[in-house]
Amino acid sequence: MVWLPVVFPLAGAALVLSVRRRRAWLGPVVVASLLGSLGTAALAAASGARSSWSWGAGIDLGVEVAGVSRVMVVLVPLVAVVVVSFAASSMREDEALPRLLALLAGFVAAMELLVVAADFLTLLIGWELVGAASWALIGHDWRNAQAPMFAKEAFVTTRFGDLGLYVAAGATFASVGSFQFADLAAGPNDRWLAIVAGGVVVAAAAKSAQLPFSPWLFSAMAGPTPVSALLHSATMVAAGGYALIRLELILSAVSWFGPLVVGLGLSTALAGGVVAFAQSDLKRALAGSTSAQYGLMLVAIGAGFTAAGMAQLTAHAFFKALLFLGAGVALHGGGTLDLAKLRLGSSLPTVALLFGVGAAGLAAVPPLGAAFTKEAVLAAAFESGVWVGSGVAVAGLLSVLYAARLHILAYGRGPVLEIEVGPHPVEVWALAILAAFTLALSALWLPGGKELVSELTGAELPEGQSWELAVSVLSVVVGFVVVWLLWRRNLLLSGGLPSRIRGFLANWWGIPDLTRRAVVDPLINVSNRLAEGDGSVIDALVRAIAGSVVGVSQRLRHLVEILVDRVVDGVGSGTILTARGSQKFDDGTVDATVEAIGAGIRFGGDQSRRSQTGMAHHYYTLLVGGSVVLFIVAAIWR
């Protein structure tokens, strides 16, 4: 039962590839498989179930639908159905549509596996598959030479974080002798648990595009728009936040876990908000906002209110998918993603309205559900401290700023353009459904909404204060006023910032450059050096030593000669004999000594260089000799 949500999309992917020639079937097949996944996920969530499969001695792959995973397991296919329908319609001209759809279905399957995982091994498998699928999806347009490069960049960055999860899994096994979350929860709170916490935080930060890994989301923009929509809303990026929510109860036992997550989240929320505000590319601005929004979730999680984080994740999934699909329509219609050239409001009024709903969700305008969840996050932040709360309030203000800016620049009133490719009705419907979900979440404000969230996520929401609500409303109002003022002065695109600063901010505060200079270039340099042959490094060292010694000795000789000459001159010609004697001594002894030292060192260097023959059999011989010696030593030592 629990496996079915995973199996359905996988089967769909296989089926799509087998009917690849019948293009009319592709969309329906995938959507049907995702609907199957959705249905079975809903059933599993309603009943709650667990199951496991023994892989080998002591290694069980466990899956479970309980607690927060009940929400997530339904959310993933729900968003995916809409996004994939949109993809099947908008990419219908694409020659590689079967591959795209199959990969999307596989992506969803991997994410479902990650969601239902009840142990680190299953989580790792899902985690890796999600990463691999996202790599293939970002690089979908591989004939364009840039796409594979960006895909590689995104993959390597997240992959670096993945190592954290490997460490966490290893530490878990070392600590309790199994990979199960349940065993870890029952296990002792020692340094192993701290290692697990560190690993999970690194992995989650990388996947959820938190600082300092955030820039990979920009690279991910090389993928088709539906891919971005899925990646940002309910799969790849959500995986990090979800993993933290899932494991918070266990890991919060580590004293620094909460503060670390809060700090990461808050700094990303603030930095990402500025990035989103400064960006002039629609998709990249949305990417910045994704980092910022996940930062807010992390704040809630770190403060201990997973329910608030999960609620925010859910609301975000709907409106972010909506916004990305809207961006896709804009790209098709306007032919560009440059915010300076869009303003499609008059040309595509329906889409503009739907995009507006999404932007309102992003801005957390009451009475939308997104405002409710933002409110919960704010309350959670204030529970954790006044400064954190204030930071979140500022981040909220930023979100109002960038959301309003995006909507006005992308879908504000503008000249009526000849739209080359209008959106297909299926695409508009997809947008409408997502907008409907966003609006429907408003019901959370009704009495009983809080209880519903608590019941679904199995955790408590923080008690909000009425002045916190006032702060939120005030920030929305202030934000709109600021945007309006900027718009009046025609400064909205630049945000009133000088272009150099704006460029710096928009490019993630220069983090990519920093990374390139601090990590990538040195690494490539070192590798190049190594590739040139370790000999050159060692040689250089040896030669430098020999050379410097020779140099020093020559200097010394020169000095001695001058000194001796002066003495000789000073004493006068009467002592020429003595002087000659001393010069002979100088030549014969001092020089010889100094030169001998130099030559000796050079000889040593040459000799040591000779061992670097570059030929395998010499190295192997040394290896055998060394092993024999080691063996004998070990035998005697015993």
Add this chain to the structure above:
Amino acid sequence: MTLEAVLLVSAALFGIGVYGALSQQSFVMIMMGLELMLNGAIVAAVGFWWGTTGGNPEGQLLAIVVMAVMAIEGAIGFALVTNVYRVRKADITEKLRKLRG
């Protein structure tokens, strides 16, 4: 037939393999030396299984893993030799001394 005798045969095979791997110039002959070493390893593994484990099949499993290693060594070895020959026109180790210091 005692365990010691089996291990002696294994040691002899391994020693000859070491000699071959170190003394031959041709890549393919070096691979033969490696195979001979693995051959000795198989004898030792099965010998230990036969003499010391009381019939625990995991000992035989080890031998199967060694055989898999042998197949892997063969496949990758030949692929590398082919590639090196194509790119560097080298078929003996002396022609491949890029790492020389």
Add this chain to the structure above:
Amino acid sequence: MNALASVVFVALVLLVATYLVAVIDATIMIRVSRGRGYTGVWMDPIARAARLMMQRGSRTERPDLQVWFLAPALLAGLGAVALASIPVAAAVHVADNGAGIVLFGAAMLQVMVAVFLHGWAANSVFPMLGAFRMAAAGMSMSIPFSLALITTALPAESLSVGAIIVSQEGLWNVVRQPLGLPVYLITALAFSFWGPMQLPDAADLAGGTTAEISGVALLVWRVARIGVLVALSAMGAAAFLGGYLGPVLPGWLWMMVKTAGLATVMVWSGHHFARMRIESVVFLGWTLLLPIALVDVFLSGALTL
């Protein structure tokens, strides 16, 4: 059975069977060509053998003599080893304990080595080409061959040939695994280099690996080749046709009848099909027989479960 008796037994069986196959070959040859100069079907093999025995042996420049002379003997020995793993009647076998079918497979793959060495040792062009042909054909056919054979071990849950025969009590494997026997027979042609797959010793290479030999060496080589064919037919009969199982007649007679039947099919194919090109053999092995053999394994495995 004690050692000496089993050696004598296998040798006797091999000798009689070889003679019979040669007779079959001659019969078909006559049917096909109505050729002149035959001294009658039953006398012809003996006449041919006598002619070869009286021939003078030939020699090339600097051959590897030991290998050249020993390769035919190795081939004959491999045929005998393969035959030894097959029970001729209930519980009458020489070497079928535990993993008989693997022994048979190992012997058959060594056939490839024997033929390669036979062609290589002559230090001459045509035999060498024949040797390379055998390597190519053998490598492409060995995997479908092994898969088709090992599949018959699935219902028996044992690698012993005797157990495989017993497992066919109710239903022969030829019915239970309909893909197995055709794949086995086609690959068996490659390992006995017979009929359409007589590539290493083909006429277009002036006899291939046998191009430079004559006299007794050629006689031994031909006898050994028929011996391998007999072993392959016997294994086909045992693994797919129920071996010695059958009503009324005694077990060993059933075994003989079935073996002779399969041998006739293979010999017949040599007179009725054109020789294949080596490319088509390789292509056939890797792209057609290998997938079919895999399907066979999966289907039979599913059925056995």
Add this chain to the structure above:
Amino acid sequence: MSGVIDLLFWAFGASAVVTGWLVFRTDSMVRAAYWLMASFVAVGGILVLLDAQFLGLILILMMAGEMTIMAIFMVMFMMNPAGLNPMTMVHQHRASIISGAGAFIVLALVALFANFLAEPVPTGAEPTVDLGVELLGGSMLVFETAGVALLAVMIGAVALVSQQGRFGDAEAGSLEPSLETEGP
């Protein structure tokens, strides 16, 4: 009976070692490959004597194919069509002999002087059946891992030797500027 087995063991052991030695003493690559195969066949015989019938026979089966490929490769790389012309290609001979002898002596000392458990395979056991159950039961993960590793190797080997890549000739840009790689 045990006398016969002892005799067979020593015969197999001696021939395994001698043929192994001949691999590096012969002057022809094809002979070397098949001497190695003979060594493997002898080891297969030893394994059969050690009650591991399946392993021994499968080793013989495997090596027939592998050594044939090796022989063909030798002929290809040595530019010596039949591999029959005599040749010696040896370097650092003395060091190799010392290394080989050293490895043998160390291992032989271990074999003779270490104390091993004495728990032989019980009589009446069915090692082949046990192995099958183990492969598809308790140690399935190991077995599968070996299979996946082999698959990866097959793909890797094909990728390494394929002449044509997706973006054109696999050798494009990989040729050295000059074949002389003499350093300073």
